[in-house]
Amino acid sequence: MTPRPYALLAELTHRCPLHCPYCSNPVKHSQRDELSTSEWSDALAQAAAVGVVQVGFSGGEPLLRRDLAEIVASARAAGLYSNLITSGVGLGAERARSLRDAGLDSVQLSFQADDPALADAIAGTRAHAQKLNAAAAIRDAGLPLTANVVLHRHNIDRLAGIIDFIAALGARRVELANTQYYGWAWLNRAQLMPTREQVERAAAIAAAPRDGLEIIYVPPDYYDDRPKPCLHGWGQSHLTIAPGGEVLPCPTAWSIPGLEFENVRARPLAEIWRDGASFNAFRGTAWMPEPCRSCPEHDRDFGGCRCQAALIAGDAAATDPVCGKSPLRAEVDRVLALVNESEPSLAACAPRT
Amino acid sequence: MNEPLDLLARPALAAGVRLQTDRITGEPMLLSSEGLLILNATSQAIVERCNGSTTIDAIAESLAAEYEAGADELRADVLECLRDLIARRLITT
Numbered sequence: 001m002t003p004r005p006y007a008l009l010a011e012l013t014h015r016c017p018l019h020c021p022y023c024s025n026p027v028k029h030s031q032r033d034e035l036s037t038s039e040w041s042d043a044l045a046q047a048a049a050v051g052v053v054q055v056g057f058s059g060g061e062p063l064l065r066r067d068l069a070e071i072v073a074s075a076r077a078a079g080l081y082s083n084l085i086t087s088g089v090g091l092g093a094e095r096a097r098s099l100r101d102a103g104l105d106s107v108q109l110s111f112q113a114d115d116p117a118l119a120d121a122i123a124g125t126r127a128h129a130q131k132l133n134a135a136a137a138i139r140d141a142g143l144p145l146t147a148n149v150v151l152h153r154h155n156i157d158r159l160a161g162i163i164d165f166i167a168a169l170g171a172r173r174v175e176l177a178n179t180q181y182y183g184w185a186w187l188n189r190a191q192l193m194p195t196r197e198q199v200e201r202a203a204a205i206a207a208a209p210r211d212g213l214e215i216i217y218v219p220p221d222y223y224d225d226r227p228k229p230c231l232h233g234w235g236q237s238h239l240t241i242a243p244g245g246e247v248l249p250c251p252t253a254w255s256i257p258g259l260e261f262e263n264v265r266a267r268p269l270a271e272i273w274r275d276g277a278s279f280n281a282f283r284g285t286a287w288m289p290e291p292c293r294s295c296p297e298h299d300r301d302f303g304g305c306r307c308q309a310a311l312i313a314g315d316a317a318a319t320d321p322v323c324g325k326s327p328l329r330a331e332v333d334r335v336l337a338l339v340n341e342s343e344p345s346l347a348a349c350a351p352r353t
Numbered sequence: 354m355n356e357p358l359d360l361l362a363r364p365a366l367a368a369g370v371r372l373q374t375d376r377i378t379g380e381p382m383l384l385s386s387e388g389l390l391i392l393n394a395t396s397q398a399i400v401e402r403c404n405g406s407t408t409i410d411a412i413a414e415s416l417a418a419e420y421e422a423g424a425d426e427l428r429a430d431v432l433e434c435l436r437d438l439i440a441r442r443l444i445t446t
Contacts, residue, residue, distance in 0.1 A: 004377065006389065051377050053389055081371055081384040106369040106386035144369030146386055172368075172442075173387075214442065 002274045004051035008080075009240040009251055010040070012071065014060040017089045019124030020112065021349035022150050022192055023184040025060065026254050034243045037067040039265065041074035043241055046269040048078035052239075056108075058085040058251075060243070063095070069102040076103025083108060088134030089127050096134075096141035107138045108146045108175070113155045114165035122155065124351045135169045148175040151202065152192040154346045159205045167213045176206055177218035182252040182307055184352045189335070191344040196336070199223050222332055226297065227304025227320035234282035234306060239273060247272045249279050252307045256316045282306050287317055291325040358409060358432055358439075362446040365405030370443050372400055383443050390443065399434050403444055409435065 014029040035043065044055065055075050062068055063086055075082045084099065085108045096107075111131055112122035119128040138145045147166045149155070155162070159176070166174045178199075181189050194202070199220060206217035221228045231238045231250055240248040246261040247269065253259060259281060262272045273279060281287065285298055292303040303309075304320020312321040313328050321328035366372065371384045372392075381397040383390045392400060398419070402412045413428040420427070438444040 048376065053373070053375065053382070053384060079373065079376060081373075081386075081389075083386050105371065105384075108386070142368070144367075144386065 003236045005047070005239050005273055006051065006053055006237045007239075008044075008047045008052045008055045009238070010044070010055050010057050010071075011240060011242050011251070012040070012057055012059055012062040012065045012068070013243050015064050016060045016087070016352070017064075017125060018061070018087050018127055019351035019353065020122060020150070021124075021184055021188040021346070021351055022152055022179040023352040024180055024182040024252055025352065026183055027187065030244060034065075035241075035245050035264070037070050037074075039245065040071045043245070043264045043269065044071070044074050044080060045078045046264070047239075047241075048080055050270045050273055052080065054081045054083070056083045056085050061087050061089060063087075063090040069098045072099055072102040072104050081105050086110070086134070087123075087127060088131040090130075091134035091137055093137045093140055096137040096143065100141045100143055104143060106144045106146065108148055109134055109138065109171075111147055111149050111162075111166070113149070114158060114161045118155065118158075121346060132169075135171070139170050145169070145171045146173040146175065147171040148177065150179055151176055151194070152179045153194045153198065153344060154192075156194045156198050156202050159202045163205070163210065163213070163215065167210060171213065173214040173216065175216045175218070176202075177216075178220035180252075181222075182255055182311070184350065186255075186311060188349040190339060190342070191346065191349045193222065193336070193339040193344075194220065195340045196223060221305075221308075221322050222336060224322060225324040227301050227308075227323045229301045230305040230307075230320075231302075233284075233302040235273075235279040236283070239269075239279075247276065247278075249282075250307065253278065255307050256310045259316070282317070289317060289319065291323075292319050295325065358435060358446070360410040360413075360428070361408045363405055363408055364403040364412075364435055364439075364444050364446045366400070366403060367443055367445045372397075383438075385443060387442075390441065395430060396434050396438075399431055400438070400444070403435075 013034055014025055072082055082104050083106045084104055088109045112119040116128040120126050149162055179185050179192050206215055235249050240251045245263040245265045248261055259278050261278050262276050288303050292298050306316045308320050309318040310316035319326040321332050373384055375382055381392040413431045414424055417424040417427045
């Protein structure tokens with residue numbers, strides 16, 4: 001039986017005012033031909049009908065869609081719980097109130113660092129001060145605030161200060177996720193990957209509990225011996241709709257060569273979820289090669305990340321190369337050895353465009 | 354997190370949490386930015402009474418009247434359920 005999707009990531013646009021070098025968006029993307037307001041409304045209603053209960057509005061920067069409040073209202077009308085995932089650029093008091101009134105349930109606001117100069121250097125634009133204003137606007141509108149900070153070589157040593165900074169903002173929760181190496185981050189991997197020593201220090205700092213602030217810490221999987229349980233299995237509970245209407249089993253599935261994505265403009269979402277070739281490509285365990293196929297852990301980690309397998313192994317059906325049982329683990333260790341012996345710089349990164 | 358719960362506290366859904374009926378299964382669920390929690394019938398009855406103005410004691414009494422059960426027994430059930438939901442940050446007092 002086909003499982004049921006619970007969560008939808010709605011990428012409303014790939015346009016973004018920030019230039020973060022760790023962005024996982026496609027390096028090449030179209031800025032035209034985004035779904036219209038009514039096409040999003042229809043897609044959200046279809047998502048709810050097939051089982052989705054939560055939608056994350058993301059991008060790019062979803063605030064660049066002038067019809068965002070209308071799209072949020074459509075989600076609410078469909079009974080979906082909605083979360084806005086934003087840089088905060090363009091989120092003033094009035095906009096925050098209009099989104100709340102449209103039925104927005106919560107906001108996840110990104111920061112690049114606690115120090116304004118470093119934060120702006122990472123974002124490639126003067127965004128930090130606007131983010132502080134956005135945090136105030138979110139609080140004043142009565143919307144629950146989660147902060148997120150993507151960690152990498154150039155900010156991870158400031159983790160204790162970053163947590164203090166987030167706590168002072170009035171956020172109830174912070175996601176401190178290390179960079180995932182897709183899209184721009186894949187291009188900039190040698191500059192962004194932290195050292196083993198940095199990672200060990202950060203894990204200890206993140207583990208210390210803070211009153212009133214829930215801390216979610218995601219370590220970099222390259223330093224693990226087992227892969228992350230990506231999406232809790234391909235085509236099991238999650239789907240992504242890209243700005244142009246392409247339906248993806250994972251937000252970075254575009255990076256897998258040969259996988260073709262169907263469009264909500266052309267086929268009902270329920271059919272794409274159930275019968276789409278991209279959704280069935282890695283569903284279940286039948287696609288698995290050894291060592292995954294006979295591995296007792298494959299029900300827990302699902303063989304890891306297909307996109308990472310495609311990028312590192314050149315084969316999306318391979319065992320995730322970060323796994324200690326993968327024949328390609330030595331390649332991951334080679335990358336880490338280089339990173340740990342080099343002195344990378346933020347300025348050498350290719351900024352997201 | 355393990356502080357004793359005051360029977361005169363007035364629990365409410367935490368900000369950003371919604372109680373909803375699933376349109377596929379008809380089950381009650383709590384939705385938050387972190388995910389969803391399917392509720393059983395008892396938890397649903399308790400959560401429906403968490404309106405920020407009713408005390409835990411009054412919630413137990415109201416349930417005792419509705420289900421024709423002992424108030425002491427229900428008080429223990431209500432406290433156990435609320436402790437769990439508070440630990441999950443779905444209910445605040």
